[in-house]
Amino acid sequence: MHRVIGTDPAELPVSPAEARAMLRNMVRARRFDERALALQRRGWMSGYPPFRGQEGSQIGAAHALAEDDWLFPTYRTNAMQIARGIPMSDILLFRRGHPEFDSGHDVPNFPQAIPIATQIPHATGAAMAADYRGDDAAVCCYFGDGATSEGDFHEGLNFAGVFESPVVFFCENNHWAISMPRGRQTASETIAVKAEAYGFEGVRVDGNDPLAVYETTSEALATARTDEPVLVESLTYRHGPHTTSDDPDRYRDDVDLPEWRTRDPVDRFAEFLRERGVIDGAFVDEARGAADEELGEAVDRAEAVPEPDxxxxxxxxxxxxxxxxxxxxxxxxxxxxxxx
Ligand SMILES: Cc1ncc(C[n+]2csc(CCOP(=O)(O)OP(=O)(O)O)c2C)c(N)n1
Known part of the structure; x- marks a missing residue:
């Protein structure tokens, strides 16, 4: 499994400015998630699926994508979408019953898949189309560990292997599919190993280490651009409930997972960068302040849009x-x- 934090690397895999941008995006995403939960709790918008704990995985992957690469997200992929430039107000408006992408942004980003795994064959099809047209763009298809038990997972990965499509299958293994733990999801030793059956590479990465995820996903995208798909298994942990309609206390006792996997990825990365002198003590508070300002504007913008008919x-x-x-x-x- 690939990791950077904890290995005491001689140098960072990204510039200090890029590392700061990653942490800033993790803080932005964290504040978005916290605000969205609070807004849902007071009836401002409908049910919400928090991604707390998964910021390192999603921001690391988002920074690896080129501007023209396509992202196929799910309801859980909001950190990645925010980092790619989808306005926060678009995501809030979707949760208030509006069609997706109210702003009309031009980020190459599919609508989020709510039916599990349905985006996987779509992503493979988009990658086949890019290949056919000779585009340089690769496709990143995000899904959870639960999605790997769906038929669409098999069909999407099988086609990608056969047609040598430029797609990275990014499985964010947060250990839970609602109340189903990863150990009961599949008897395979890892999720990455499933790639072997489709004739391409599967790799594992510490999903709470944005630098490692950045490196692994960058390499996977480079491989995909040579028309070889890759399956990435990013190991992280869902800290909150599945959605605001779920009560994990009913099924989740203490789980037997290592601390690197369950620890707060924002604190972990901030501590790593502080120790190396990449950020000062005020950085996180400043990033939080800027995120709150952006969020205030996003909420105002969402409130100004009339309720849908x-x-x-x-x-x-x-x-x-x-x-x-x-x-x-x-x-x-x-x-x-x-x-x-
Ligand atoms: C086709 C389909 N079956 C069942 C569901 C109900 N459902 C919603 S989320 C979920 C679990 C998904 O778990 P995972 O793929 O690990 O993603 P996560 O929610 O952890 O991001 C299920 C079964 C659904 N949305 N779509």
Whole structure:
């Protein structure tokens, strides 16, 4: 397993400025997650899947991607999306019932997949298309450990292997799929080893070490650009509940995992950079202040967008609404009329 923190490297794999940018993004992501949870708790937006504990993994990977590379995210991938330049207000608005990407940004980023693993064949298809067109862009497909038990995982990786597609399958192994621990998800010794069956390389990385994730993902993307897919298993830990509708106290006792995996990745990276003189004692507080300012603006922006019309739930699905859907729509409209 690849790691940098804890190995006392002679030099960092990135410049000091890049290391600071990574930590700043981790703090931004952490503040976003905390604010989103608080907003959900007071009914400002619908259910929210926190990513606390996974910031090192996602920010390390986001910094490895080139500007033109495509990201296929899930509901858990908000840290990575924020680091790539998706406005925070877009993510908040999605959770308030709006269509995704209200800002109309031009970051190459697919809509987040909520049905588990469905994005994997899509990502392989996009990589095949990039290859066919001779684009330089690679594709990064994010998913969790639970997704590896889906048929779509097999189909997506099998096609990528057969068609030698420029795609990195980035499995963020946070140890849990809702209440299912990794040990019960698969009898394979690791998730990375599954790549062997598809004819390409699988690698493991300390997911709470953004520098290691950056290096591993950069190498994987370079390999993908030579038309060889790679499966990356990034080992991290989900600190919070699965979503705001979940109570992990019902299934999660103390787990037997090493400290490097369960420790707070933001504190760990900040401590590492402070010890090496890359940041001073005020850096994290300053980054937090800047993130809070950005968040305040994102919340204002989201609040300024009028609430979506309930009809928007129905209208874009079919060219002409089938009778059953129309009946549902009429029922909802009658319910809303009665409420007024
Ligand atoms: C096809 C499908 N089946 C079941 C679900 C219900 N579900 C939502 S999240 C989840 C667990 C996913 O775990 P994992 O892939 O490890 O991702 P994580 O939530 O840890 O990021 C399940 C089973 C779903 N969304 N889609």
């Amino acid at each position: 309930p009809e928007e739930l129905f209208a874009p699905v079919y060219d002409g609404m089938p009778p059953r859907l129309e009946a549902q729509y009429e029922e909802l409209a009658a319910h809303l009329d009665a409420r007024e």
